Amino acid sequence: MGWAHVSTHELVAGRYRLLEVVHEETNRVCWSGEDTGTGRPCLVTRIALPAEQAGDSARRATGRVVRTCETVERLCPGRIVPVVDATFADGALWTVTDWVGGVPLGDLLDRQGTFNYVRAARIGLELLAVLDAAHGEGITHGELSPGQVFVREDGSVAVTGFGLAGATLAPRLTAPSYASPEQARDERIGPAADLWTLGAILYTMVEGRPPFRDRGRPE
Known part of the structure; x- marks a missing residue:
């Protein structure tokens, strides 16, 4: 993933300074960053796109991502x-x-190992509440993975990545081990895909590994 090593001396959009990598997944890298306009810390994520999608459709996707997350x-x-x-x-x-x-x-999970079932259930229920609210508005996350779920010190969770699925025409699997079958087959997805991923995340929390270890490739 040579594209992950973006120069930290250049500002993204002329404003955001990249500091250090926080998390990496296929086609996706997150950095801790600084908004040079305000001096506030931020999280900056680069989502790689196929060359054929690097055009108007990708530019239109920016507005969709912001609106969906709002x-x-x-x-x-x-x-x-x-x-x-x-x-x-x-x-x-x-x-x-x-x-x-x-x-x-x-x-x-890499640092602490498996969670007991109480902690896993608590995180799972928080994620389910978020997904249920989004699904009620016709919004599917579509790219949920352990890298999109941040756990705070108090144990609460915060979810990123809403609005990315379908923002471009090209299918992108950021975490094949957590992708539903319809995602892997590049078929239309809906709430069931998110619930499949939630089940896979629950499994990982208590077993210490994804339920499908050999799913590094969509096929």
């Missing part, structure tokens, strides 16, 4: 990481969110 945030205040900016640059879609102040669930 909608879900109103439904689930405090559980959605607000997107404050989205831009298209260097053949990629960049999103900027408020600083989360938590650790990606996948990284937390």
Whole structure:
């Protein structure tokens, strides 16, 4: 993933400074960052796009990402990481969110190992509440994974990534091990895809590994 090593000396959109990588997944890298306009910390995410999608459709996607996140945030205040900016640059879609102040669930599992069933259930129920609220408005996350779930020090969770699925024409699987069968087959997805992923995340929390370890490739 050579594209992950973006120069930290250049500002994204002429404003956001990249500091250090927080989390990496296929086609997706998150950095801790700084908004040079305000001096506030932020989370900057680069979503790689196929070359054929690096055009008008990707630019239009920026507005969709912001609007979708605003909608879900109103439904689930405090559980959605607000997107404050989205831009298209260097053949990629960049999103900027408020600083989360938590650790990606996948990284937390790597550090601490498996969770007991009480902790896993608590996180699962919080995620289910967010998904249920979004689904009630006809919004599917579509790219949920442990890298999109941040766990704060108090144990609460905050979800990122709403609005990315379907924002471009090309299918992108950021975490194949957590993708539903219809996602892997590049078929139309809906709430069932998110619930499949939630089940896979619950399994990972208590077993310490994804339910499908050999799913590094969609096929």
